[in-house]
Amino acid sequence: MSKNLIRKKNLDTIKRLMFLNGKMVASELVKKSGLSIVTINSLMKELLDENVISEGSLIQQPMGRPAIEYFFQYDLQHMLLLSLQDFNGTLCLVAKTTNLSGTEKQAWFIELPEITLDWLIGAITRCLEESDVAITQISLSIPGKVFDDTVTSSWKQQLDGWSIKAALQQKTAIPINIQNDAHLTTIGFCIRGDYQRDGTIVGIFYPQESTPGVTIFSNKKLIEGHLGLAGEGKYLPFLMDKQAPKNDEELMRNIAEMIAVYNAVIAPNMFVISSNELARDEMNLAVSTNKHLPEHPNKPEILIDTKFQESMTHGLRWLAHEGTPYYL
Structure with missing residues (x-):
């Protein structure tokens, strides 16, 4: 494995430990990661430069000199979590923004008076425009199945044939992942x-x-x-x-x-x-x-x-974090 790949792997390990624990000192990271203190100090400097973590105050350790406490920056990234749901026969978009800890920042409830792809893309675009935070990832739950960005089977067959990702990419470059509602609520x-x-x-x-x-x-x-x-x-x-x-x-x-x-x-x-x-x-x-x-x-x-709504939120966060050091 090349030095660059090893360093990336080590960085991801430290990111995940900081994500899971919230705050840690270097000696704790050494113990949990198995990396040397020299490597940890070098990685922490890089993560500080990237604003992944921040420095706190010196805290006294049980043994030895005081150590800097590092804090994970949960506001480093924000996700737009979207769920198409049936409310008494009306399809609606339940939307919220969260940070990496799952803290909710903003929420929307939008009825879709016309079940068309244009209406859905318009509703998502509205959330992006009104968001108070910069969105880095979008997750969408739909009452249907998706294969190669085509809805293959859906709520009352109303979404069949839609290519949601391709349509949204005409409006924004923010990555989007789409998954079935049953899958996400079960995993969540x-x-x-x-x-x-x-x-x-x-x-x-x-x-x-x-x-x-x-x-x-x-x-x-x-x-x-x-x-x-x-x-x-x-x-x-x-x-x-x-x-x-x-x-x-x-x-x-x-x-x-x-x-x-x-x-x-x-x-x-x-x-x-x-x-x-x-x-x-x-x-x-x-x-x-x-x-x-x-x-x-x-x-x-x-x-x-x-x-259900709590499980759906966790499932959407799982979808957004999958493949990153912050996976759930």
Whole structure:
């Protein structure tokens, strides 16, 4: 490995340690990174010059001389987190800006009176123009699947064929990542609750009076399938001929059937179930009374997500930070 690559790797290690801990002294960085104090001091000077960190005051150590305390600059970068969501049959854009710590700076709620790509790009552009901070990354959640920047299956088929990234790049050079809403809320729930992500997780996102989306997340990797279409729960044979559930009982019965199907096919460690105002006790009853699940040898943990918006925010942050030293 070349000296430049080694130095970049070491810088990324220190950035991540500072990101996770917020403040540290050089001796702590030596202990946690395994790098020498000479290397640490050189790297800290570079990070100071780049405004990644700042110097605090001298603090007395348990042993030895006082040391400079370094602080991570969470306002170094700001993300625009966007989520297209159905509110009572109207598609709306829920938007917020956050820094690297997830601290919210600004928020918008924009209805899309016309379901067109131009309206969506206009709404995103409005957020960028009104933002009080410089945006370095955009993350977008959509009720649909994306493959090669083309929406392949979406909410009421209204977004099918859209090339959102290409259209937005006509307005801004800020990088954008786009992902399915079920995927992001499932991953966000696991991050928010600090659940183990090394096994296999199946997420079922089933908005009331709508159709379900399914996430398969195995060993920290999304299984997206051909054309990104894996997990389109609305195409399960027992759901295709049905209307959207009209009441909670029907919704939970459908979810229990979906758990039985994916438990047999995938045998996950855990299911994450997300739906608007899902009643935990009623969902547990639907699962326990399902006629198929008691016979399954795989006994997964079944978790209910009752805080969709919080999970979505964590999922969008995961998408924005992926591939950087600040990954969640």
